[in-house]
Amino acid sequence: MPISHKHRVYIPTSARSNQYITADIKVTPELIQHFGGLENLYKHLNPTIFKLAEDEGLHNCQVIANDKLPVIRYHTESYHFQTKEQIIFFYNPSYHEAQNVFIDKGHQPNKIRIVLLATGENLRANSASFHSQVQCFVTKLQQQYKDVDLRIKFRDHQHLSYDLFAKSKGFKESYGFKLRSIAERYRSRDCTLPNEHSSLAYVTVNLPINRKLKNTLMNGESVLSNLYDTIQDHYLTAIETKSLTRTAMIANGRTPLVRNSKFDQQEKTEELQMIGFDPESKDLQFVYECDVDGTADCINFIIVAGSDDCEREGYGKFMNKVEKVFKKLTKQLKIDEEHEDMIVRFHQHISYSK
DSSP states (O other): OOGGGGGOEEEETTOEEEEEEEEEEEOOHHHHHHHTSHHHHHHHHHHHHHHHHHHTTOOEEEEEOSOOEEEEEEOSSOEEEEOSSEEEEEEOTTTOOEEEEEOOTTOOOSEEEEEEEOOSSOTTTTHHHHHHHHHHHHHHHHHHTTTSOOOEEEEEEEEEEEETTTGGGTOOOEEEEOOOOHHHHHHHTTOOOOSSOEEEEEEEEEEEOOHHHHHHHHTTOOOHHHHHHHHHHHHHHHHHTTTOOEEEEEESSSEEEEEETTTOOOEEOSSEEEEEEOTTOOSOEEEEEEOSSSOOSEEEEEEEOOGGGOBTTBSHHHHHHHHHHHHHHHHHTTOOTTTOOOEEEEEEEEEEEO
């Protein structure tokens, strides 16, 4: 086998790509005062945002001014719904376009978050072009309000999602990905990033806690902790053989948010579980958050890539290790590969201030 194949992971052609960029504007007393009040700020800023976005060919633009977290997922229908702490957007990048504003009356936000969702085909191949479009949009927005100090925080999010069991279901075609870092891909496409930027790559895998799994592992017992303990033992054994040291197992009904521990600390709210990892550290980092009250409907596994996992060729070698971990785990848990799904999401994030 050619050595280059060791740096590729073969992902089914049925995999889906997502990309969205958030541009955060901090809402300061000075900013509100400049516009003569929060309502006037919205009145002036929101139409300008939508016009400039449209001028740059950015056709799916959401303005969030209620401090809720955007969560983006693929769906054949376009819709969104809000919880207390999140706004979940479902859309198909191939043909869904939208402009929306989310404001809670009487609430003064900490930030106005502009969410720009990539549209069109071949999102991963065109990710640098989309990022450049957003950079132009932000530059023009800052120029429009040059008498105001509009400091904007960029966050570029990219996901590649696929069913680990796709081949068992008859989807035989696959494509070899090197999974290069965002900075490397953008550099080769003349998309300039500032030297001061942070990046993070990780994998999430969701395991539904269904009746079959409970019957297989709990042997008629009612104590849910026994199920978690058994799965944790199998999981830790599997990752130990692949020398993956930054990982988590979350089953508490909260949405996990993965962050760099250099900048963010581990905490949780009613809906969200923030977990931090240091990509530079060689130490074992394992986060375990599982409630035994039965509120969780799935277990979220997270494996974070370290700085040494991103080789010049990309994250392909890292992803091959991750796949082997979960193939081993599913065999131990007796998961039916032909009838059950195990969705793998490869995340790449990059952030900087402009």
